[in-house]
Amino acid sequence: MDKDIMKIAVLSGKGGTGKTLLSVNMAVVADKSIYIDCDVEEPNGHLFLKPKNISTEKVTVKIPVVDVELCNGCRKCVEFCKFNALAYIKDRLIIFDNICHSCGGCILVCPEKALTEKEKIIGEVQKGASSNVTVLSGILNIGEASGVPIIDRLLDEEPADESITIIDCPPGSACIVMESIKDADYCILVAEPTLFGAHNLSMVYELVKLFNKPNGVVLNKCEEGKNPSKDFCIKNNIKILGEIPFDIELGTLNSNGQIAARENSKYKDLFSNLLKKAAEEASNETVINP
Ligand code: SF4
Numbered sequence: 001m002d003k004d005i006m007k008i009a010v011l012s013g014k015g016g017t018g019k020t021l022l023s024v025n026m027a028v029v030a031d032k033s034i035y036i037d038c039d040v041e042e043p044n045g046h047l048f049l050k051p052k053n054i055s056t057e058k059v060t061v062k063i064p065v066v067d068v069e070l071c072n073g074c075r076k077c078v079e080f081c082k083f084n085a086l087a088y089i090k091d092r093l094i095i096f097d098n099i100c101h102s103c104g105g106c107i108l109v110c111p112e113k114a115l116t117e118k119e120k121i122i123g124e125v126q127k128g129a130s131s132n133v134t135v136l137s138g139i140l141n142i143g144e145a146s147g148v149p150i151i152d153r154l155l156d157e158e159p160a161d162e163s164i165t166i167i168d169c170p171p172g173s174a175c176i177v178m179e180s181i182k183d184a185d186y187c188i189l190v191a192e193p194t195l196f197g198a199h200n201l202s203m204v205y206e207l208v209k210l211f212n213k214p215n216g217v218v219l220n221k222c223e224e225g226k227n228p229s230k231d232f233c234i235k236n237n238i239k240i241l242g243e244i245p246f247d248i249e250l251g252t253l254n255s256n257g258q259i260a261a262r263e264n265s266k267y268k269d270l271f272s273n274l275l276k277k278a279a280e281e282a283s284n285e286t287v288i289n290p
């Protein structure tokens with residue numbers, strides 16, 4: 001990893017834990033950054049960053065199309081498709097575009113060469129600028145099977161020199177999260193101070209361990225008293241990068257679509273420290289595991 005170009009993924013086991021709060025605030029406190037919103041089913045980072053000069057690029061996938069003159073009804077393609085995107089009903093092959101995962105396998109197995117491919121738009125990528133932050137958002141059209149092709153396109157963006165990339169991952173631990181963290185140098189897991197929060201943290205922790213990604217935790221909404229997520233970190237020897245307090249002013253700024261680090265120097269310091277800690281941890285990992 002080039003020490004000047006670093007990719008940090010921010011994850012959480014469910015929505016609403018503060019993943020986007022942390023991502024957008026870390027993006028703005030960096031000297032220069034790229035913020036990538038991989039939560040393609042519900043992107044909301046742009047609501048805070050309010051990027052300007054937006055350019056849009058459609059994202060397409062290839063789906064099969066049948067030539068009814070060539071199809072003999074053998075059903076080999078139907079048997080092959082693991083996603084049940086094909087059915088042979090009343091002497092006709094039906095293709096369910098919205099659940100096709102574009103693997104191309106049915107085209108290969110068709111003995112009559114009756115299947116070919118056509119392009120289908122599944123969503124788009126938007127790119128704009130918010131002061132020092134390049135903002136990339138992926139938007140998956142409603143009803144589409146998979147956001148992975150959009151995430152792949154988002155992550156193709158080459159970082160400029162001396163910039164940091166913040167990847168705001170989808171919530172949970174499904175395959176689109178795996179796709180989002182695959183090139184990350186470091187993963188930050190955001191957790192709430194409840195038993196449910198600790199359970200969600202354990203899920204994403206298993207995921208980053210599976211991918212052998214260096215990681216640390218940011219504890220959000222911290223108050224005096226018990227914090228099961230903190231207990232989980234201590235028990236499992238997981239690095240705690242820092243804590244974001246339960247803070248009405250911070251919550252109000254966030255719910256008004258404002259970025260706290262741009263509004264108040266105490267929040268700028270808070271998120272600068274968290275980013276610095278994560279960057280140091282990522283650099284240390286690179287030295288230990290070059
Ligand atoms: S391309 Fe793959 S997922 Fe789509 S219909 Fe063919 S076999 Fe099924």
Ligand code: SF4
Pocket residue numbers: 066070071072073074075076077078088093109110111112113114115
């Ligand atoms: S494999 Fe080819 S010939 Fe057989 S049902 Fe499918 S499209 Fe038709």
